[in-house]
Amino acid sequence: MQPKPPIDFEERCRGAVLGLALGDALGAPHEGGPIERLLWRWIGSTRDGRRRFTDDTQMALDLADSLLRCGKVDQDDLAKTFAGSYRWSRGYGPAAARVLKRIRSGRDWREANRSVHRTGSFGNGGAMRAPIVGVFFHAQPENLVTAARQTAEVTHAHPLAMDGAAMIAVATSAALAGADARTLLDRARQVATQPEYAERFAIAADWLTANAPVSPRDVRARLGMGITALASCVTALYLAGRFRDQPFEAMLAFTAAAGGDVDTVSAMAGALWGAANGAAKLPAAAIARLEAAEQIDAVARQLVAAARV
Numbered sequence: 268m269q270p271k272p273p274i275d276f277e278e279r280c281r282g283a284v285l286g287l288a289l290g291d292a293l294g295a296p297h298e299g300g301p302i303e304r305l306l307w308r309w310i311g312s313t314r315d316g317r318r319r320f321t322d323d324t325q326m327a328l329d330l331a332d333s334l335l336r337c338g339k340v341d342q343d344d345l346a347k348t349f350a351g352s353y354r355w356s357r358g359y360g361p362a363a364a365r366v367l368k369r370i371r372s373g374r375d376w377r378e379a380n381r382s383v384h385r386t387g388s389f390g391n392g393g394a395m396r397a398p399i400v401g402v403f404f405h406a407q408p409e410n411l412v413t414a415a416r417q418t419a420e421v422t423h424a425h426p427l428a429m430d431g432a433a434m435i436a437v438a439t440s441a442a443l444a445g446a447d448a449r450t451l452l453d454r455a456r457q458v459a460t461q462p463e464y465a466e467r468f469a470i471a472a473d474w475l476t477a478n479a480p481v482s483p484r485d486v487r488a489r490l491g492m493g494i495t496a497l498a499s500c501v502t503a504l505y506l507a508g509r510f511r512d513q514p515f516e517a518m519l520a521f522t523a524a525a526g527g528d529v530d531t532v533s534a535m536a537g538a539l540w541g542a543a544n545g546a547a548k549l550p551a552a553a554i555a556r557l558e559a560a561e562q563i564d565a566v567a568r569q570l571v572a573a574a575r576v
Contacts, residue, residue, distance in 0.1 A: 277571045278545035279443045280402050284567035285549055285560070286541020287327055287398050287534045290519060292318040292557055294533030295358065297523040310356050317558045321358040323534040324563070327396040328352075330418055331566050334403045335573060340417045346376035349422065358530075360494065363392055366422055380424045387428065391499045393419025394431035395531045398538035401439025402567075405574045411436055412458050423496075426461050431496030433458045435535055438504055442542035448475055448508030451539065455504055463497055471505040481509075483525035492527025503532050507539035515540055515549055 295318075296307050313319055329352050333345045350371035353359060359367070362383045369379040381387050397415050404411040412433045419432035434455035441454045452475065456468045470489050474481050490505060491498025510518035518540060522533050541549060546564075554560050 274445070274545040276443065276574075277568070278547060279542050280405075280571045280574065281546035281564060281567040282541030282544060282549060283398050283402055283439055283443065283538045284327075284331075284541070284570065285546050285554060285557075285563060286515070287395075287538035288320050288324040288560075288563050289515070289549060289553055289557055290533035290535075290537020290540075291323040291395075291530050292320045293519050293553060294522060294530035295319070295321050297526070297529040298358075307358070313558050317556050317560075318553075319558045321530050322360075322363070322392075323395045323531050325352055325354075325357050326392065327399050327534075328563070328566060330396045330399045331403070331570055334399065335566075335569055338573075340414045342376065342417055342421050345418060346370050346379075346421045360390065360392070362388055362390070363422060376421050380420065380422055384425065387420075387424025388422065389425035389427040389496055390423055390494050391428070391431055391496045391528070391531050391535075393423035393428045394435045394496050394500050394503075395534050397432040397435040398439040398535070398542070399570065400432070400436040401538075401542070402443065402570045402574055404436070405440045405443050408440065411440060425496075427463065428496045430459045430461050430464065431500040434464075434500050435503065435539075438507075438539055439542050442507075442539050445543075448511050451508060452504050455501075461497075464501065467491070467497070467501040471501050471508075474505065475508050483521055486521075487525045487527060492522075492525045492529070492532060494528045494531070499528055499532050500535065503535035503539065506532070506536040507543070510536075510540065511543050515544075516553075 329348045333348045350367045353367040365383050366379050370376050400415045404414050415433040415436035416429040419429045437458050438451040438455045441451050490502040523529050
């Protein structure tokens with residue numbers, strides 16, 4: 268068997284960013300219950316027939332915009348950027364919507380981010396955009412974990428949520444360097460500070476090591492497919508590892524079958540899969556139908572240039 272040709276850094280970075288957006292857009296129609304799915308059938312396409320992305324991709328693009336303009340994590344700028352881009356039609360969760368509306372009205376993000384949940388949101392909103400941190404800070408590993416936590420804190424200040432962001436950012440950076448599935452999982456586990464993650468990491472590691480034929484129902488029951496960071500981040504790491512050498516569409520079909528927070532899990536897993544395999548391996552027909560695909564790719568290329576500084 269001929270060895271696989273190496274994938275260059277730019278190709279991997281473009282894969283991460285486009286994989287995030289594509290996973291989000293393709294996962295959105297399978298999100299939630301009948302009402303949510305019916306609503307997305309109504310608003311899920313652009314006027315020219317492309318698949319719309321959700322708040323997952325919007326906030327990832329907002330994060331990229333702020334990092335590229337500021338050259339660092341500027342939480343004040345990031346909060347304003349997030350709030351300025353808020354549109355209900357992107358599918359923001361109710362709690363995130365309330366936080367962003369309060370920031371937009373002039374409330375300090377340090378208060379707004381605890382105005383809905385007293386200890387801060389423990390949702391996966393910080394993690395879903397964390398692949399951008401993994402790309403931007405790839406050449407600055409000493410700053411990567413802190414940056415991931417800071418970008419999450421603006422809207423998701425609970426330690427579980429900030430852990431989730433750090434885990435996904437570190438795993439993305441490792442995937443960009445060509446790390447294998449178990450290494451991604453191990454790197455993510457090393458930055459998790461909250462003990463609640465330990466059992467899920469152990470389950471995922473066992474499944475990957477055994478190459479076990481785990482069903483979508485098993486994944487949902489034991490790792491989770493929920494809106495919290497705890498019930499989705501390890502899931503995304505596992506799925507990206509399990510399907511690393513399989514088609515992108517196979518991973519998304521499995522994720523959709525598991526149900527729950529399909530778009531966000533698909534966005535995180537999609538970014539990791541794209542970082543591992545490169546943009547050229549993503550389904551070209553689906554990319555062609557992705558909303559603003561050209562602009563998203565342009566952002567990815569800008570992040571590549573910044574990551575090499």
